[in-house]
Amino acid sequence: MAVSSRRLQKELTEIKTAGTPCGITLLKADDFQTWFLSLEVLGESQYKGEVFALMFRFDPQYPISAPAVQFVVDDKYKAPLHPHVYSNGHICASILGGEWSPVLSVIAVCITLQSMLASCKEKKRPPDNDRYVAHAPDNPKKTRFVYHESDSAAAP
């Protein structure tokens, strides 16, 4: 078994036994390549009542390498309106890039994104959203995000 498989197996077992945090549910985890989880922001927030879906893509180096995480954009789900979320679902989050640590897990990423949404003051798209989305790669990991506190700029 590859390292990633063992680790994902463990995470999956843990989710199945211990459950997921509030607002997060496991939608689909049939293999060790792609998982889908749903995300909802609880309490008073800009996104009250909205449900989003996250897609996790793992490579064989997981957890050493970060998973590719993005919001699902299809008929059912939309990307949230957030300064760090592009309209194609790509997320500008430090923990998905340079700040990734093998200690983090799928659940940890979900919680981080949940808090990112919850702390949003203003629903808007990133400033360079249109430009980025036009040239965006399929895998958000290929993007070199430049992380700002309140702002984000993406360089493909």
Add this chain to the structure above:
Amino acid sequence: MSFTYVGSINDNLICCICRATFIDPCTTRTCSHTFCRECITTALSVSPTCPVDRSPLTVEDLILADPVVRNLVNELLVECPNKAAGCRDTPQRQLLDAHLRGSCEYMKAEDTTEDVGSNVVSKETLEAHLDEGQPSAESSAVRCSLCQERVPRSSLSSHIPACQDTVVSCTHASNGCSWEGRRSDLSGTHIPSCPYESIKGFFAIHEQKVSSLKAENDVLKHKVEQLEGLVRVLTRESGILKEALGPWYRAGSSGSVPSSSFQSYNDQILRPNAGYATSTTPANARYPDQASPFDVEYPDQMDSLASYFPRLEEDEQYASPQTSTDYQLDRRIQPPVLYLPRSLHPQSAYHVPHSGPSSSHQPQPPSHPSLLPLPTATITTSTSTSTPTLAPGPPPSAITPTSPIAPLNLSGNLFGALTSLHNSLTTLSSSVDSLARQHEVHIATEAMRNTEELRSLRTVLHGLRMQVHSIMMDRNAQMAGRPGGEGQASGPEINDPRDGPWIPPFPIPRFPHSSVSPGPVTKL
């Protein structure tokens, strides 16, 4: 490399990277986080930061995890991978490969040839498999690498000691035979020709003797140690005893030790109390032939003892050239012979008290003629004290000194010396008692005499007073033309209260105390 653990694992033993129990755990020196070695090495190759706190980290900062952690992890119980085959053992994780190598009876021979990656058997067990021997077609049988014999795995361990092809050395190797070869050759070819074989009876006897000698040796060694300890104790005790005895200790070598000790402490007598260090050298230098090491102790002892011991009569030859200005004695110290009072020892030899020391001291005024002088034992080793001079300066005629107290004889034994000392003390004390008594007697007689004289004087005085009084009265009467008759006895009191005993007055008729003419009457 995955194990199925028995029971639940403490969360602290789980690596946060692989979420499995630690395998070869390492701890970071900088931030004390523990990971599996493989996990952290891989993580660091991607990003040189600690996965937990993102602090800078390199491979060099990894050290072996605490033995406590390692033991905890190694001793976790795991299920045998051959559980499917039926093995129910749950050995400790660290003992799993040994189990699979040796005691797991469900081991399949095919397992050894399979790849590690696709096998539940751990890497260590695979190596063990390959070391052990070649897999055979039969299940659970291996081939001995030496004799190529097929042996069931379970009895492989018992086969090895008996394998005929094992290289062994001769059974008489302990006696000196240096042959080595296969076990089959040992009994077949070597033993009949081994020269040590034929004399093995001798070897046995010899060995027995040697071992009994060794045992005896041990016992004797033990005894010797005990005796040595005893000797040390005895030496120490005898040293203490020698010190305690002081001048009475006789070194075994010479009988003249006491006299030399006399001489040595005579030196000390004449020298001020300058400390013991200086006292040793002259004594030794003067008598270098005294080889006994215990002589060194004598001067010390002498110094302290000297003040108590009278010297011998031979004072002249012991005179030391050394003097000191602050020393009170004259150069020649005469023997402080004690003279007892005349009443106790009626001998007629008269000894003038030695003038030397007495004159240097302030003599006390003579208290009684019959007291004899007690010349001084004025040997002083301390600056402040000097034995008081008793009763100097007697009238020459009344003195008869007596037999002197025997000087201390150190040539006897300790007991004798002490006895003689005691006798001297007894004599001394009795003489002192008698002296005191005599003194009392003398004082009493003296007092009585004085009293008598006083009485007589008083009587005389009284008579005189009476005469004067009568004369005065007559004169008064004559002067006044006989008015008053005789004797106005008003004036003087007859009984002087200052007189001791009440002396009855001279029989004079008492006259009433009438008015007295004060002028002509004189009061006595």
